[in-house]
Amino acid sequence: MGELGVDHFLFLSAALFIIGMMGVLTRRNLLIIFMCVELMTNAVNLSLVAFGWGLNSLDGQAFAVFIVAVAAAEAAVGLAIIMALSRRQRTVDVDALRSLRD
Amino acid sequence: MPVETQTLGENWLVVGLMLVSAFSMGMLLLTLNKIMAPSKPSAAKAAPYESGMPDIEPVRPSYSPRFYVVAMLFVIFDIEAIFIFPWAVIFDELGTYGFVEMVSFIGLLFVGYIYAWKKGALEWV
């Protein structure tokens, strides 16, 4: 494994994905959770581009472009919902989300 | 240097191990950070930095929602440019069909723009 190969990128993307996932599961601030999901999404993009490079096909890059666009739309919708919440309730802490209960 | 598909196929077996090690790597870094970083929170430290002055009003002043609306519109319209970029790179090879496709794509963006405009999202009051 002397030179840079696909595996290195896959390893990096897997590590990023898991760091993002841990963040989603452990963090309490909505915006940070949101950023962690973005990290996971970008890890996916990295592995798609790496796969595309390894397989010598452009499909992976094309897929990654679509995911970037979707992530931007997610960001817009998500920030709008978070804004609507922080106007009702002056906090962005997950633990404050308790008005709905069984 | 593109890796041959053959070698790639052989490497798949490693992937399971890779994921385990990626997981432990991620966890290791997070845990090391937890252990090694000194953690002595105090009220003064938690306070936001205000050039040495004690803060006199709530830290997060409420910005006008206009800022957020404009930021959101910017993100959306900005990101759409990534579809134009690959198109521009091979513009010559795409011919008329590619041109028509891009015109209809930009036309749809324009519809969104008109909507935002008409709805008053671009007005700065």
Added chain:
Amino acid sequence: MPLDLNLETPDLWLALPQFIVFGLAIALLFGDAFVARTRHFVWLTGLSLVGYLAALVALVGQANENATTFYGLFRADGLTVFLSVIILSAAVLTVMVSASYVERLEGRMPIGEFYVLLAFSVLGAMLVAAAGDLVMVFVGIELSSLATYVLAAFAKRRLTSVEGALKYFLLGIFASAILAYGMAWVYGVTGSTDLDAIARSLAASVGGDEFLDPALLLGLLLLTVGLGFKMAAVPFHFWTPDAYDGAPTPVTAFMSVVPKAAAFAATVRIFVQALGPLRDEWVTLLSVLALLTMAFGNIVAISQRNVKRMLAYSSIAHTGYMLVGLAAYQATGGTGFGAGAGDGDQGVSSLLYYILAYNFMNIGAFAVVTWLQHRGRGLTLDDFGGLATTHPLAAAAMAVFMVSLMGVPPLIGFYAKYYVILAAIDADLLWLAVAVVVLSAVSAFYYLRLVAVMYFNEPEGQPRQADTRLLDVGIAGMVIATIALGLFSTPIIDLADKWESALTVAGQVAGR
């Protein structure tokens, strides 16, 4: 890198119904922006209904197609048509249920925006049903979900609506990231994002006594988790009760059907069409999920006093029954329910029939809840007390939907479960078939309790008068569908059997 540019103009006519819904969305955008606010209610409601009905008519043109266009991204086949019929009829019903609610309750919400978002969500779900490529599946699911997140937060003055939407949103994008990662691994292993090409590549490499590629298993697992979140299968269901409870009731009706139909469409497209050669692996995963989902949904629903939450858990339980249908998938080229052997596989046919049945009875149940909200009643079980005395027709409609959800003959819900059970027995999954029967019996407890409350308790308070003509028509239509489609289930299941024309291309090439 050499580019293989194949730029024939796609066959646009093949995607006519999808284009009609897209055109509808754009027309609604302009209508929202340029038509005077006072006319929105009549004009835009009418436009939506006409648009969806036109798309339903246009689906006839796709009926016997089996073709791809847009370079393999778009497929028109039996599965596309059947799922699109379900999604479009859910859209029509949602418009009927929501019009008066959005206009009058919860402080006059902007109805134009509501219809635009609804149209985009419907379009996304239809695109998933017609997807021929992983990219298309992903983009379709996201288009559908993003619009639904906003719809869930539509009553933005009410904290619970925003909170439920936020939970839905956060877990939804989390699931999307996992789903995309699974797709990335499948692409990495098979070298293609085209569903048929993936099936071909796997058919060539999988088989014999060799061990499965761990990367493939990882991809499969990630896809299962991602889709499990989207379809609200246990243990990925956390968002469901809160999101359903918080959202405005007509949106809940929509959310419980269309995104679920989209998730199942994606599952059939990916698992059956592309990962068919891995059947043995994912069937095990899905049958475990199915059992957990059924059991959890039904048991927790018993303890709910809030009718919307009860229906939320009931919808989780129904996800479980649908998963049983999918877990009973055997192989392409199997025997369907109909006379024509070599039609679709029983498992997938029963799943399709189940989604159709669930569409009418579940939107119906939420429609009656909406109807009562118009008349000033709340959402708890006690608010349904004495409904049979004050509003006998509404009580009768609700009773029909409850009994159908429970699965009593001759209503549509019974036939849905019947076909699922037949498929499970045929696939040697006797334990799952038994679980469906036992848990349906458990579900009788909470469905019949609601019926009992309506018929035997005393009414409280004075009902308010309200004029909800469109909603009344919608409820009547759903009652008729729930009864009639059960009585005439044979032609529908025959139609559902045709789904497999989707897979003949891949099957032939792969030599299966």
